Amino acid sequence: AFAIDANSHLVDPATGYIVQRIGTTGESDGFQIAGNSNVRVPTDVSMPARATSEVRVAGNLSTTAKFIDTQTNKLTSNIAFTVGGSPASATAKISELDQYTGTTWANGTITFSGYKPDGTMFVESGSSWVDLTMAVDEDTTIQNVLDYLNTDDDIPVRDEVQTITITGGAAGDTFTLSDGTDTTNPIAYNANAATVQAALIADLASITADDVVCAGTLAAGMTITYADDLANQDVTNLTIVGNFAGAGSAAFEETTKGRDAVRGVLDDATVALVNGKIRITDAQSGYSESDFKMAWSDSNLTMP
Numbered sequence: 001a002f003a004i005d006a007n008s009h010l011v012d013p014a015t016g017y018i019v020q021r022i023g024t025t026g027e028s029d030g031f032q033i034a035g036n037s038n039v040r041v042p043t044d045v046s047m048p049a050r051a052t053s054e055v056r057v058a059g060n061l062s063t064t065a066k067f068i069d070t071q072t073n074k075l076t077s078n079i080a081f082t083v084g085g086s087p088a089s090a091t092a093k094i095s096e097l098d099q100y101t102g103t104t105w106a107n108g109t110i111t112f113s114g115y116k117p118d119g120t121m122f123v124e125s126g127s128s129w130v131d132l133t134m135a136v137d138e139d140t141t142i143q144n145v146l147d148y149l150n151t152d153d154d155i156p157v158r159d160e161v162q163t164i165t166i167t168g169g170a171a172g173d174t175f176t177l178s179d180g181t182d183t184t185n186p187i188a189y190n191a192n193a194a195t196v197q198a199a200l201i202a203d204l205a206s207i208t209a210d211d212v213v214c215a216g217t218l219a220a221g222m223t224i225t226y227a228d229d230l231a232n233q234d235v236t237n238l239t240i241v242g243n244f245a246g247a248g249s250a251a252f253e254e255t256t257k258g259r260d261a262v263r264g265v266l267d268d269a270t271v272a273l274v275n276g277k278i279r280i281t282d283a284q285s286g287y288s289e290s291d292f293k294m295a296w297s298d299s300n301l302t303m304p
Contacts, residue, residue, distance in 0.1 A: 081097050091142070108300075112293070116289075149280075158232065165220075169218075175187055178239045208228075211230045233258045
């Protein structure tokens with residue numbers, strides 16, 4: 001590499017030799033000194049701006065060039081977690097990080113967001129949904145965060161549970177349930193669990209025998225637990241519509257979202273801690289639309 005000496009000459013810093021030029025280029029505008037072949041870099045001279053009307057881009061890379069080995073996309077956080085000024089290890093507690101500025105520790109949550117390699121957004125729905133909000137207490141470590149992203153977001157395999165409640169019904173009042181395609185025949189506002197269960201199986205094509213188990217009362221909140229062919233998965237929420245002569249009302253709640261497998265937020269990517277920085281390696285090679293963000297629930301912790 002070259003350098004510029006005290007006289008504004010371009011020199012080899014290792015030897016002090018001055019780089020020289022051939023020809024008169026630069027002399028007409030005073031950039032170079034006529035009769036002096038030493039290359040001069042006048043850093044103290046200003047040049048008037050000139051608007052650009054055209055830009056020409058050229059390169060020497062072949063359009064058919066390709067890597068011998070498969071390449072994967074890697075995302076590295078823009079900040080490093082540190083403890084006492086040194087890169088944090090995976091065993092470091094979140095509460096011990098230099099990036100936590102609160103005078104006393106307060107439990108919080110980390111919210112994850114972003115896009116998978118194919119450009120689809122991380123969501124808390126669908127057959128492969130993940131929990132994008134991680135609870136953090138005083139003992140939570142960076143390794144716990146890595147595990148949450150890699151393999152286990154703390155949500156077990158479980159059956160979907162939905163709850164329907166009828167409030168203030170009277171004789172003659174009814175309600176219907178729909179899965180978006182089929183709708184049940186009207187059901188009495190005070191029907192028992194066996195009646196509601198039978199209606200779901202008889203009237204909704206998506207539900208067959210043994211796929212649901214109803215329990216409890218409509219007045220207190222009747223649960224619909226999905227089983228058999230609909231077990232261990234996120235099931236489409238039912239829609240409840242009431243037909244009340246008076247002040248009755250009908251309510252629906254997804255009490256427990258079903259889950260088919262234990263998985264991490266990143267699913268098919270891998271996350272690691274490298275010199276205090278979080279690094280995500282895609283499972284997909286080539287072009288990737290991966291993007292990832294982490295947000296703390298208050299302003300006391302600086303996140304990547």
